[in-house]
Amino acid sequence: QQQVKQSPQSLIVQKGGIPIINCAYENTAFDYFPWYQQFPGKGPALLIAIRPDVSEKKEGRFTISFNKSAKQFSLHIMDSQPGDSATYFCAALRGGSEKLVFGKGTKLTVNP
Amino acid sequence: DAGITQSPRYKITETGRQVTLMCHQTWSHSYMFWYRQDLGHGLRLIYYSAAADITDKGEVPDGYVVSRSKTENFPLTLESATRSQTSVYFCASSDWTGIGYEQYFGPGTRLTVT
Numbered sequence: 741q742q743q744v745k746q747s748p749q750s751l752i753v754q755k756g757g758i759p760i761i762n763c764a765y766e767n768t769a770f771d772y773f774p775w776y777q778q779f780p781g782k783g784p785a786l787l788i789a790i791r792p793d794v795s796e797k798k799e800g801r802f803t804i805s806f807n808k809s810a811k812q813f814s815l816h817i818m819d820s821q822p823g824d825s826a827t828y829f830c831a832a833l834r835g836g837s838e839k840l841v842f843g844k845g846t847k848l849t850v851n852p
Numbered sequence: 853d854a855g856i857t858q859s860p861r862y863k864i865t866e867t868g869r870q871v872t873l874m875c876h877q878t879w880s881h882s883y884m885f886w887y888r889q890d891l892g893h894g895l896r897l898i899y900y901s902a903a904a905d906i907t908d909k910g911e912v913p914d915g916y917v918v919s920r921s922k923t924e925n926f927p928l929t930l931e932s933a934t935r936s937q938t939s940v941y942f943c944a945s946s947d948w949t950g951i952g953y954e955q956y957f958g959p960g961t962r963l964t965v966t
Contacts, residue, residue, distance in 0.1 A: 781960075840955055
């Protein structure tokens with residue numbers, strides 16, 4: 741049973757575009773929602789994270805939007821650059837646990 | 853400050869052989885994890901450990917064995933490798949960030965079973 745559903749699987753945008761990656765969850769016990777970024781040949785690394793008591797969090801060009809009632813959250817990348825080309829994973833964590841539940845990932849390609 | 857290291861980085865082995873993937877962290881984080889990454893499946897948790905001598909199964913534990921005698925090391929052993937275990941394996945440890953637990957991943961081991 742996939743607890744965090746991520747879409748799309750792949751995404752191609754032009755430089756300067758705003759790619760949006762969406763995730764949905766069912767378990768209301770989740771209370772921490774991070775996004776990880778993975779470049780080819782590297783391990784994933786934390787990009788940005790949010791807790792459900794806020795609806796939006798921005799760090800630089802990256803924004804998480806969180807909709808608690810819909811149990812959905814999304815990653816927006818403003819003014820995307822070719823260097824943002826990577827695989828992005830959303831994840832969720834249940835309170836009291838250190839075991840992340842990952843989405844299946846989105847491969848983003850930003851064309852010059 | 854090396855963080856998390858994995859060895860070997862690349863390994864080719866034959867079906868039926870035993871192979872051990874090593875993971876070492878320099879932070880003394882309590883929790884450590886092993887994942888496998890395959891196209892279309894994302895990151896799947898194999899085993900995790902809450903502390904030395906405490907381990908538990910993840911989503912796909914069959915065919916794998918772990919041990920953790922020291923906090924800093926968390927080796928993963930494939931007792932009798934199969935072609936379906938060809939994958940990229942990532943080790944991770946986690947630490948509190950102030951709002952949640954961040955997992956720190958190693959560089960990965962690419963394993964090919966022929």
